Amino acid sequence: MAHGSTALSKEYIEVAPSSPGQEKGSLTRIVQKMVFTVDHKVLGLMYIGSGLFFFVIAGIMAALIRIQLAVPNNHFLEPDVFNRFFTMHGTAMVFIVGMPIIFGFANYLVPIMIGARDMAYPRMNAFGFWMFFFSGFLLYASYFAGPGLYNAGSAPDVGWFAYSPLTSRAFSRGHSSDYWTLALFSGGIGSIATAINLIVTTVSLRCKGMTLGRMPLFVWTFLVVAFLVIIAMPPLAACQIMLLLDRYLGAAFFDTQNGGSAILWQHFFWIFGHPEVYILILPGFAIMNEIVPVFSRKPIFGYPIMVAANLMIAFISLGVWAHHMFTVGMSSVGNAFFAITTMLVAVPTGIKIFNWLGTMHGGKIRLELPMLFCIMFLFQFLIAGLTGIMLAVAPFDWQLSDSYFVVAHFHYVLIGGLLFTIFAGIYYWYPKAFGRMLDNKLGHLHFWLFTIGFHVTFFPQHISGFLGMPRRYYTYDAGRGWDLWNLISTIGVLFQALGVFFFVLNLVWSYWKGRKAGDDPWDAWTLEWATTSPPPDYNFEHLPVVHSRRPLWDLKHPDDPDWKYE
Amino acid sequence: MEFINQPTAPEEEIPWRLPSTRKAGMICLIITESALFSIFVVAFIFYMGKSQNGPYPSQILEAPWLASAALIGSSFTIMAAEYFLKRNNRAMFNVWWIITVLLGAYFLGFTAYEWHDLIYEKHLTISTNIFGATFYSLVGLHASHVIIGLVLLTIVTITSLRNKLDHAHHEHVEMISWYWHFVDWVWVIVFTLVYILSPRYGIQLPPV
Numbered sequence: 001m002a003h004g005s006t007a008l009s010k011e012y013i014e015v016a017p018s019s020p021g022q023e024k025g026s027l028t029r030i031v032q033k034m035v036f037t038v039d040h041k042v043l044g045l046m047y048i049g050s051g052l053f054f055f056v057i058a059g060i061m062a063a064l065i066r067i068q069l070a071v072p073n074n075h076f077l078e079p080d081v082f083n084r085f086f087t088m089h090g091t092a093m094v095f096i097v098g099m100p101i102i103f104g105f106a107n108y109l110v111p112i113m114i115g116a117r118d119m120a121y122p123r124m125n126a127f128g129f130w131m132f133f134f135s136g137f138l139l140y141a142s143y144f145a146g147p148g149l150y151n152a153g154s155a156p157d158v159g160w161f162a163y164s165p166l167t168s169r170a171f172s173r174g175h176s177s178d179y180w181t182l183a184l185f186s187g188g189i190g191s192i193a194t195a196i197n198l199i200v201t202t203v204s205l206r207c208k209g210m211t212l213g214r215m216p217l218f219v220w221t222f223l224v225v226a227f228l229v230i231i232a233m234p235p236l237a238a239c240q241i242m243l244l245l246d247r248y249l250g251a252a253f254f255d256t257q258n259g260g261s262a263i264l265w266q267h268f269f270w271i272f273g274h275p276e277v278y279i280l281i282l283p284g285f286a287i288m289n290e291i292v293p294v295f296s297r298k299p300i301f302g303y304p305i306m307v308a309a310n311l312m313i314a315f316i317s318l319g320v321w322a323h324h325m326f327t328v329g330m331s332s333v334g335n336a337f338f339a340i341t342t343m344l345v346a347v348p349t350g351i352k353i354f355n356w357l358g359t360m361h362g363g364k365i366r367l368e369l370p371m372l373f374c375i376m377f378l379f380q381f382l383i384a385g386l387t388g389i390m391l392a393v394a395p396f397d398w399q400l401s402d403s404y405f406v407v408a409h410f411h412y413v414l415i416g417g418l419l420f421t422i423f424a425g426i427y428y429w430y431p432k433a434f435g436r437m438l439d440n441k442l443g444h445l446h447f448w449l450f451t452i453g454f455h456v457t458f459f460p461q462h463i464s465g466f467l468g469m470p471r472r473y474y475t476y477d478a479g480r481g482w483d484l485w486n487l488i489s490t491i492g493v494l495f496q497a498l499g500v501f502f503f504v505l506n507l508v509w510s511y512w513k514g515r516k517a518g519d520d521p522w523d524a525w526t527l528e529w530a531t532t533s534p535p536p537d538y539n540f541e542h543l544p545v546v547h548s549r550r551p552l553w554d555l556k557h558p559d560d561p562d563w564k565y566e
Numbered sequence: 567m568e569f570i571n572q573p574t575a576p577e578e579e580i581p582w583r584l585p586s587t588r589k590a591g592m593i594c595l596i597i598t599e600s601a602l603f604s605i606f607v608v609a610f611i612f613y614m615g616k617s618q619n620g621p622y623p624s625q626i627l628e629a630p631w632l633a634s635a636a637l638i639g640s641s642f643t644i645m646a647a648e649y650f651l652k653r654n655n656r657a658m659f660n661v662w663w664i665i666t667v668l669l670g671a672y673f674l675g676f677t678a679y680e681w682h683d684l685i686y687e688k689h690l691t692i693s694t695n696i697f698g699a700t701f702y703s704l705v706g707l708h709a710s711h712v713i714i715g716l717v718l719l720t721i722v723t724i725t726s727l728r729n730k731l732d733h734a735h736h737e738h739v740e741m742i743s744w745y746w747h748f749v750d751w752v753w754v755i756v757f758t759l760v761y762i763l764s765p766r767y768g769i770q771l772p773p774v
Contacts, residue, residue, distance in 0.1 A: 120587045196594040204587040230598040238605035245703060250693030253609065253703075259618040259696040268605060 038122035039537055040107050043129050045433060047104030048426075051097050052504075054136055058092035059500065061085045063493050066457070070490035072478035082474035083157035084176075088139070090160030091180065094276065095187050096136040098414065101422055102283035103128070103194050106222045108433065110198060112528040112535060113216045115207025115544045120200040124193050131190025135183045142179035156180035159472065161273060161324075162243075164254035164265040169247055178247065185240045188233045195229035198222055207527075209546040214566075216526045216549070217306055221286035224310045225279055231318065232275035239268040263328055270321035278317040281413060282310065284381075284421035285352060288374055291428050292356050294524045295371035296363030299550060299562070302355045309348035309355075316345050326397040335394040342392035349385055353378060368522070369443040373424035376451055380416025384409060387462070402472070405465025411458045423450075423503070430507075431521045435533040436514030442506040446499045453495025460485035460492075525550035592741045596748045599711070603752055606707055607759065610700040614764050617695035622765075626688040629761040633676035634753065637712075640669035641750040644743045654733040660726055666746070667719045670712060677709050701760060708756050711749045718742045 023029065034046060065085050068077040077085065111119055119125045142155045153174030158166040167177045202223045206215070215223075243265075245251040252258035254265045293300045300306065322330060322338040330338075356378060365371065387409040391397050400406060423446075430438050464485040469476065476482055520529040530552055531540055548554055548562035647662035681702075684690045692702045722739055725731045731739070 120591065192598055196591055196598070199594050200587050200590040203590045204584045206584060208582045227597075230594055231601050234598055234602035235605045238602055238609075242609065242703065245692065245699065250691075251699035251703070252693070252696050253699055259613070259616050260699075261612070264609065264612060268609075271605070 038118075038126045040111050040119045040122065040125060041433070041535060041537075041539075043125055044104045044106075044108030047100045047107060047129060047132070049104075050133055050136065051099075051101035051104060054092055055097045055101075056500070056504070057140070058089050058097055059497070061089040061092075063497060065089065066490040066493045068474065069476075069486050071487065072476050072483055074475050077474065079474040080154075080157060083472075084155040086472055087156045087159055087180075091139060091156070091184070092136075093414070094160060094280070095184060096132065096139060098280045098418060099187070099191055100129075100132050100136075102225070102280065102418075103132075103191070105283060105287070105422075105425055105429075106198055106225070107194070109429065109528060110219050110222055111201055111205070112531065112539055113219050113526050114202060114205065114210050115527050115540065115546065116201060116205040117539050117543070119197050120205055121197050125197050128190040128194035128197065131193065132187050135185075135187030135190065138179060138186065139183035142176050142183075146176035146179055147174050153177075161266075161269050163269075164243075164262040165256065167243055167247070168255060178244070181240045181243055185237055188237050188240075191229055192233050195226040195233070198226040199230070202226075207543050207546065213304075214546060214549045217289035217300060217303065218286045218526075220307050221282050221289060221310050224314045225282045225286075228275045228279050228282070228314050228317065232272050232279065235268055236272035236276075239265060239272070242268075263325075266325050266328065267322065270324045271318075273324065274321040275314075275317045277410075277413065278313055281417050282313065284377065284418045285310070287421040287425040287428075288352075288356055288377060290524075290526065291370045291374050291424055292359050294428075294522055295366045295368060295374070296360045297366070298359055298363040299525075300355070301358035301361075302351075303549065305351060306355055309351045312348040313345060316341055316348070320345065323392055323394075323397070326394045327401045339392050339394050343389055346385060346389055353382065353385075368427075369438070369440065369447060370424040370428035370522075372447050373420045373427065376447075377417060377420045377424070380412055380420065380454075384412035384417055387412065400465055402470055403465040404461040404469045404471055407471050408458050408461035408465060411461070415454055415458070423447075426507075428522065429528075430510070431517030432528055432533050432535070434511055434514075435517055436510050437517045437521060438510045439506050439514060442502050442509065446503040446506060448499075449495050449502065450499030453492045453497075453499055456492030457489050457496060458492070460488045464489075520552070525552045527551055530555070586737065588737055588741050592744050596744065599748065599752075603707065603755075606700075606704045607755065610704050610759060610764070613696045613700045614767060617697040619695050621688055621690050621694070621697075623697055623701070623760075624765040626684060626690060627761055627765050629757070630676055630680065633673045634757050636669040636676075637673040637750050637753050640666045640673075641747050643669060644746050648736070648740060648743055651731075651733055651736055651739055656726070656732070660723075663719070663723055663726065667716065667723055670716050670719060670746075674709065674712050674716060677705070677712075697764075704756060705760060708749070708752055711752070715742075715746050715749045718745065 033042065037043060037046075064077060065082065068074050068082060107119070107125065111117070140155075146154045146156070153172065153176040156162070156172075156176045156179060158172060158177060158180070162177065162180060165171055167181075202215070202219055212220075242251070242253040246253050246255060246260075252260040254260050254262055256262050289300060289306065320338060320341045322334060323342045326335060326338070356374075367375075387405070391400065391406065391409060427438055427443060430436075464482045467481045467485070469480075469482045469486075476486075517533050519531070519533050521533075522529070527540075527544055527546070528535070530544060544551060546554075548566050550562045554561035554563060643662050643666045647659050647666060650656075650658035650662060690698050690701070692698050719742065722731065722742060
């Protein structure tokens with residue numbers, strides 16, 4: 001019988017052939033699907049995929065920067081090439097790597113986790129993606145088009161926060177700064193569209209029974225992130241508009257010669273820039289919130305406090321921006337205010353770290369790859385937080401502002417914090433998205449190489465920063481005590497690069513050869529594991545009804561459901 | 567694993583109603599726009615009285631009371647239009663809606679006239695001084711929102727005149743009216759700041 005049915009289905013396929021270019025798996029079909037799709041899952045994967053693509057490019061730039069700095073008086077890179085590299089590295093990592101990857105996670109997971117079939121505005125979702133994608137190419141197009149008619153300049157070389165007056169016409173000739181401006185502006189529009197979409201989806205499309213108090217903390221955290229995006233991105237757009245007016249219509253917002261103020265740019269940029277840091281790190285917390293309980297086999301410790309801590313972080317983050325500007329010479333009141341608000345952030349963040357520890361405490365911890373990355377996050381983010389508090393002390397910052405200590409600090413935040421959780425998230429949800437597990441051996445190679453490489457690269461930068469090495473200098477003289485630390489730092493890059501290589505290899509290899517995952521490989525509790533892997537276009541055949549924070553626990557343990565205790 | 571509704575689940579028959587996606591989306595958009603405006607407002611306040619050369623606001627600005635009244639009034643006429651759409655009184659809806667469009671168009675026309683006057687008669691451009699930069703950017707940002715609003719209002723007008731609109735579209739129309747209210751009430755801030763406060767407090771300070 002089985003034989004017969006196979007023959008039948010074969011015949012059926014032959015009877016109804018696809019039109020040319022429409023065969024399953026053909027390139028045109030894949031491209032068409034990607035271009036026309038409004039499915040939140042496909043868009044989410046496209047966000048993460050293109051984010052990883054830009055990540056590799058910006059990572060190669062970072063590697064070249066480190067090679068240049070490996071030994072004193074090096075001339076591997078020209079000074080102006082070096083300037084372009086650190087600008088493009090920073091801009092790309094924040095705007096076209098960090099943002100799209102976190103939005104990719106949100107896009108893929110938020111609708112499934114709240115039991116919805118798609119985002120609230122699917123087409124606007126696609127619009128947001130394509131705006132980001134366009135902005136990524138606009139930014140890199142500056143390498144070819146930046147010289148402009150006057151053949152001056154190339155890619156932007158003004159640093160990722162583009163302080164005025166570096167961006168004025170006199171100092172930034174050609175069109176490089178315009179590419180930077182317009183890329184960030186269009187990417188910002190896409191981010192705002194996606195953030196509005198996320199908020200509306202979370203507010204209006206939750207499945208029956210999914211009250212705010214039962215929402216997974218992942219969704220809660222992204223709700224807060226999305227609010228931060230819609231409050232913090234418009235100031236960036238506003239200062240880009242002002243910059244364009246300055247450059248092309250002769251306005252003088254940031255032109256000190258004509259009554260403008262260069263400091264105002266710094267204020268406006270950091271009013272966006274500091275919440276941006278939390279926009280990037282809160283998704284890391286979101287991923288922690290999902291993975292730590294599942295791999296500790298315990299519900300999250302202190303759910304309401306975690307929600308409150310998110311809100312506190314978001315609220316405080318709107319009032320800390322000038323801690324980037326202690327060295328411009330603010331009043332002592334200003335310095336004290338921003339130092340105190342900055343230190344206040346440590347309170348909710350500390351609450352979160354203790355709650356994750358509380359979740360792990362007494363749990364049956366499974367040291368699978370996602371959990372390994374999450375545990376490293378705890379250590380690394382602690383270091384990042386401690387150096388952050390040190391830098392919040394204004395007099396301390398006067399000594400170390402714009403030194404490698406700051407570079408080490410924010411790389412511990414963004415790599416040790418965000419990137420490690422992104423890796424954790426990819427190891428955790430890859431089986432859901434593709435139906436296959438990521439390979440364990442390659443994963444461990446990736447984990448150890450990357451963790452070692454990360455610390456070898458960035459820990460010495462604390463020390464070279466203490467010893468006075470300024471950031472953004474393309475080279476340095478021998479004998480200042482910086483040589484050894486820089487050499488160690490560069491050696492670490494090799495490990496990181498190897499780690500990323502094994503990671504990418506793993507992503508590709510496991511897609512075809514990975515072990516079949518099944519619907520719920522981790523024995524988890526949130527709704528995304530209730531559907532098939534990969535989920536169907538409509539996510540759920542019947543929309544779920546939930547009664548507790550862990551709907552799948554209730555399903556698997558009808559004798560002892562969570563809703564009895566909530 | 568197919569998700570099933572647990573038979574053991576508590577029989578809580580709470581009515582499950584969530585906010586409309588349109589309303590939630592429009593509120594988010596308005597928050598975003600407020601954040602955008604607030605930066606331009608802050609820039610305007612920061613630069614009040616810091617122009618290094620004239621013309622100064624006290625010399626050239628005249629408060630547009632009539633145009634402002636028209637714009638604020640349109641906030642009320644659009645409410646009237648909505649009221650009639652809810653009751654499916656299409657004729658009255660059209661009347662009030664078109665009055666709203668005309669009031670908005672009058673405001674925009676006045677802005678065009680004012681800018682022409684400022685640029686050609688009073689010689690204030692965006693590059694003249696820092697007042698010009700902040701004035702044109704803030705008022706221009708608001709005017710561009712009025713233009714977007716007028717486009718939306720006109721689309722509704724055309725739809726309604728072609729008999730394609732009834733009270734089933736009440737919420738769509740209401741969302742446009744929310745946007746229009748936002749544009750109107752931003753004008754209250756802009757008007758107070760630009761035309762009332764800046765000529766009085768924006769006196770040229772001696773160079774520091």
